[in-house]
Amino acid sequence: FNSLGVDTLRLANGPSRCAGRVEVLHNQQWGTVCDDSWDLEDAGVVCRQLGCGTALSAPGGGHFGQGSDPVWLDDVNCAGTEAALSSCRARPWGENNCNHREDAGVVCSGNLHLPPYLRLANGPSRCAGRVEVLHNQQWGTVCDDSWDLEDAGVVCRQLGCGTALSAPGGGHFGQGSDPVWLDDVNCAGTEAALSSCRARPWGENNCNHREDAGVVCSDSGISAVAQLRLANGPSRCAGRVEVLHKQQWGTVCDDSWGLQDAGVVCRQLGCGTALSAPGGGHFGQGSDPIWLDDVNCTGTEVALSSCRARPWGENNCNHGEDAGVVCSGISEVAQLRLVNSPSRCAGRVEVLHNQQWGTVCDDSWDITDAGVVCRQLGCGTASSASGEARFGQGSDRIWLDDVNCAGTEAALSDCRARPWGDNNCNHGEDAGVVCSELLPLCEDTAVSPALPSFI
CATH class of the missing domain: 3.10.250.10 (SRCR-like domain)
Known part of the structure; x- marks a missing residue:
């Protein structure tokens, strides 16, 4: 990089020169940066280097479109005080385990005219x-x-x-x-x-x-999972539907409540699919506001709050009409786990097939695939999708390879992939995830004692 760094760093495909996909010039060729470990510290160095103020966000996942040139940098880890991105710790130029669906971007404060x-x-x-x-x-x-x-x-x-x-x-x-x-x-x-x-x-x-x-x-700062809960049921995946609005929990009226609506709730909570949508205060009557009435989901929404309904608090109901759901829940979640970290919402991805736990290969593994895992486990959204056995190497079968989720699936097993057990990988390529909801481990969760230092 030259003294200013502007000629060898640019933001592409964004609304202005201060927002877009991060691209760097190396060997006279422009290339992108992988979003593995990409965060506001790294984005801040880019914004400062370009004279674009401070970093507002550090979107990954090809947020500003996918580049077509080399992926020059991966595992960038800036302290935040560097004068140029090239001064930050990272893998050697061109060495990466990424694809352009993981291209990193930034939005800088110098973009505030938009x-x-x-x-x-x-x-x-x-x-x-x-x-x-x-x-x-x-x-x-x-x-x-x-x-x-x-x-x-x-x-x-x-x-x-x-x-x-x-x-x-x-x-x-x-x-x-x-x-x-x-x-x-x-x-x-x-x-x-x-x-x-x-x-x-x-x-x-x-x-x-x-x-x-x-x-x-x-x-x-709002978690989709934190805005919804199932109360007074036998498990976290069955109970009276309660939503958080204006910092107060309230219920949902059963008018027009059906399996499509319940299905959105189950998926949002990482509880699989809906088995039933009981109304009539089946799981007891709530005592707080009735926040939603005449809910009408198409079934594809990522959150109950995205479904059509009356305005918040407008209803003609009483708590004898409180809606509930029963999700497939525990059985489905039991087929997926994250191991070798202090949280049940981070770790090496392991799936159960033929009554045997096995790992997932990191070939094509990205933030979209990780998002399905996090949602299925009730762990919110995906913060990162790691490869190369970042959470240690498994010792059992490698069950899945070339996983390619659309992002809307209810379970990892619903995503496109090679047939079970068909792979060209080794455990040095085991995939992992870190989710937004870093919930503590349950007492009966199996965890390897070796904990990665970066958690």
């Missing part, structure tokens, strides 16, 4: 709330018609808030009072700004503010 045209209102943080856009010098809302995670993802990225956890509609974060500026938004997911997405012309809509769209982003 957010003033977009904001999240009436939420618990700047990264969660009702979506509002500025047009003709007036703030207005977005209608929830066709509103989904792709659209919410663009909002989160534009605001430097990470990825989208949920895309709630139905005035989830209260009703706005200004114009409904956008309707039928249809983002591809790669746009740099919400205003770049396909939609009806500004102000043309058939909506009211009861349909105002919202988002919850990964950098909001």
Whole structure:
């Protein structure tokens, strides 16, 4: 790198020169950086080197699109005080176990000319709330018609808030009072700004503010799992459905409650699939607010808060109508475990097949695959997807190789992969994950005594 470092470092495919996919110049060829261990310390060095202020977020997973050149850097570990990315600890140039789905990106504070045209209102943080856009010098809302995670993802990225956890509609974060500026938004997911997405012309809509769209982003400090629980049941995967709103737990009314709605709850909690959706206060009556009524999930939502429903707290119910679920839960989770770490939500991935535990090969293993594991175990979202036996080498069968999850699967066994036991790997390639919910180990969980030093 030269003294300024600007000529050998750039941010590509972003909304400005201060946000995008990190690319470095080496041997006269531009290449990318792998997101293994990529974090705000590393992103901060990039932002400072480019004269772009401080780092707002450090998105991985090819957030700003996939590069097509070499993956030059992997396992970058900056102290945060370096003058250039090339001064940070990392593997030797070009040595990596990554693919371009793991390309690292940054959003710097020097990018702040974009957010003033977009904001999240009436939420618990700047990264969660009702979506509002500025047009003709007036703030207005977005209608929830066709509103989904792709659209919410663009909002989160534009605001430097990470990825989208949920895309709630139905005035989830209260009703706005200004114009409904956008309707039928249809983002591809790669746009740099919400205003770049396909939609009806500004102000043309058939909506009211009861349909105002919202988002919850990964950098909001809100965990999708922490917003939902099953109470008064025989296990954490069966019970009365309770949701957290305005820092208070409340119940869900059983009006229109069915297996599709229960299925979203089970998947969100990492409890497998829904076996039944009992109503009528089957698991006892709650005593707090009835937060949701007339819930109508399509079944594909990542969180119950993304399903269509009446506005929060609006209902014609009593606690004799409290909704519940029974999930497949324990049997399904028992077929997957994370070992060799102090938390049940981090470690080497092991799966049960033919009554024998075995590992997963790191070939093509990425953050999307890790996300399915974390969700299945009720451990939130994936913080990282590691390879090369970072959590120690297993000694049993290598059951899965070339795993390729879409990210929506309820269980790792639902993802595309080679046939069970078919692999070209060794245990030096065992895959691991670190999830966002680092829950303590249960007493009966088997764990190897050797703990990795970086946890």
